[in-house]
Amino acid sequence: MLWPVLLWAASWPLLACDAGTVGVDGDGDGRPDRGAPGVRVSDGRQVAVADAAGRWRLPGPARGPVFVIKAPGHALPLRDDGLPDFWRPAAGEGAGCDFLLLPAPDSPDDALEVLVFADPQAATRKQVGYYLDDIVRPLQDRHRAMLGVTLGDVANDDLSLYPELNRATALLGVPWLHVAGNHDLDFEAARDEDSLRTFRGVYGPDSFAWEEPRATFVGLDDVVYRPGERPAYVGGLREAQFAFLEAYLPTVARDRLLVLMVHIPLFDTDANAETFRRADRERLFALLRDFPHVLVLSGHQHRLRQYFHDADTGWRGAAPLHEFNVGAASGSFWSGAADAAGIPDATMADGTPNGHATLRVFDDGEYALDWHPARLPEGDGARTAAMHLHAPRALRRGAYPAWGVYANVYMGRDDTRVEFRVGGREWQPMRKVAAPDPWLSVENARDDLAESLRGFDRSPEAVPSTHLWRGALPTTLETGEHVVEVRAFDHRHGERRASTSYRLLDATE
The missing domain is CATH 2.60.40 (Immunoglobulin-like)
Structure with missing residues (x-):
């Protein structure tokens, strides 16, 4: 609008x-x-x-x-x-x-740190307040970043909220860049070329570049508006953007990280549809192929996923191309039951809590990514900054071991090693599974069983997570409570742990 x-x-x-x-x-x-x-x-x-x-x-x-x-x-x-x-x-x-x-101001010697937000997506002034209190204020005095970026859907169609959102973001005290999203469009525009007039009036270019000593950042509007069609937009790029990349990329230093920032993921998010035009993706990948250090940051999905492009998606580089599909600051569109402060739970459909990401870039073109949940319950070892666990509270001693402990490891990848042990015994591998997060499934059941509304909007229906692991809980141990420990290994962050417990009870027919 x-x-x-x-x-x-x-x-x-x-x-x-x-x-x-x-x-x-x-x-x-x-x-x-x-x-x-x-x-x-x-x-x-x-x-x-x-x-x-x-x-x-x-x-x-x-x-x-x-x-x-x-x-x-x-x-x-x-x-x-x-x-x-x-x-x-x-x-x-x-x-x-x-x-x-x-x-430039002095920066830490070890790495460049960047705050990465996706989809703050405020639809009302009240939701701007959630963004301020849940995302921005907790970071004000503790971040070490020298740069920040929002990967689109700054607002949720009500673009008059831009000034309030900007005032909140500016409290973080670092230069902030904005990529356009599909909810940043002027929907009454008659053509794609006019669909970002309001966005450009506030944030300027929808395609741009920004250089730091350790990394080059390129932001691209990859939402192609198609008024009158269904769907009304598709992921892709335009001739002007390719002209810019063809003129600019040959001048970019190859010894530092090249970070491409978009809203719609470059991979297809629907198995039955082309959500990003393949011809555009292949043309883009041809321009990026010879860069030794490339990272793609995207948003849009309101889930968290690490995707590695290869020949199946048109990537021909020497190593797979890493795309980090960043979870949403608004989580599940600011939905779910509210906490004591009045902020909705906002857990995303894959079980990831809402929050923000950080990117740390090192001198050798290497980098480290991390996810930071907006809120963590105090004293709950099953919910840490890196993962949360779900396990049954009680099982029958001697029952068939058909019930498991689940670990939703937010930054988990296909090659992440996740292990568990019970009662200090030997560590055992957990199996990566494609299943809904059981914690969120329980929250869905609570919403179903409640006779009144638990929040303004319900939590999203749980969908299969791409970072969920399972381990079968033993039932032949002694009666009583047993501590379950889980550890996950990350090549940059090392070992991370969480713990929970379950009880074995004797039962007679």
Whole structure:
């Protein structure tokens, strides 16, 4: 929807933003001390390079918001909304198309840390409050990030909420980038080209690049709007985006990580439909193939999944291409029973709690990803930051061992080693299963059995999880309570544990 409060550019005299300067403010007085030669500027299609004096000119008229590609070792001033000042409208009121770079603040020596949000998806001001209290405020004083990104669906169709969401995000105090999602569209637009007018008026370019010393970030709008069709959008890219990638990627350093940020996953999420156009994916993969260090970050699914592209999806690189499909900040669209603070449970359909991800990038192009649940119950060893467990509370001693302990290991992959033991005995392997998370299935049953509403919206119906493991609980041990320990191994984070217990009871016919 085209919200009038956001269309502040509509009354400006239209002046083309085809040329300008990039300067460096070395002494902090708000004015450039010198030019920034070699820094690139783009409109999402063409790329210009600043000369020795910092002057740049696009080869042709600007076709969209014009942005500077922040160079490593530099920072950017902030706009009035707290977002980085890295873009200008393609046509504006004559404020110029000049960009100012600042010296970069000191950063930790070991790694670049990035906060990764997907799908905050607030539909009301109350849900903006959930985002603020559940996601943002707990991070304010404890994160070490130097950059943040939201992978689309910033709002849930009500785009007038952008300013409030931005005020919340700005409290984190780091430059923040935004990728467009399918719920960020102007649905009354008659064509795809006009479907992000409101988004561009607030966040600028829907395709952009940003460079840090350890990584290059490329954001792409991969939601192709198809008004009047069903479905009304599909995942894919456009000729202008390919033109930008073809012009920009050859200039990108190969010794650091290349991070591609999109909303709709590059893999097909429906076995019976092409949710991302295969021809576009193969064309994109051809441009990425020779980069030794590539990571894809996506959102949209409101689940958490680690996917590895190979020849089946058109990837021809030397090693599989890792796509991290990031879980939602809003979880299951802010649904489920509320806690004591009034915040909905928001567990996602695969059993993953709502929260955020972090990306840590190292000098060698290597990286580490992690998921951080928004809330953890105090004193519950079965629910940790890395996993949660589900097991029956009591079993009959001597019964056939048909009942198991389940571990939902949020960052688990097909090759993750997960083990369990009972009562301090020998560790045994757990088996990866494709099944609904039993904890969420119980929550579904509670909703079914409740005679009144437990929350504004019910928790989602549990679907098979891609990161669930099972181990059969022994029933031949002595009567009484038995502690179950689970450990999962991650090559970057090491060993992580959780524990629960069950009781064996004697019974007679």
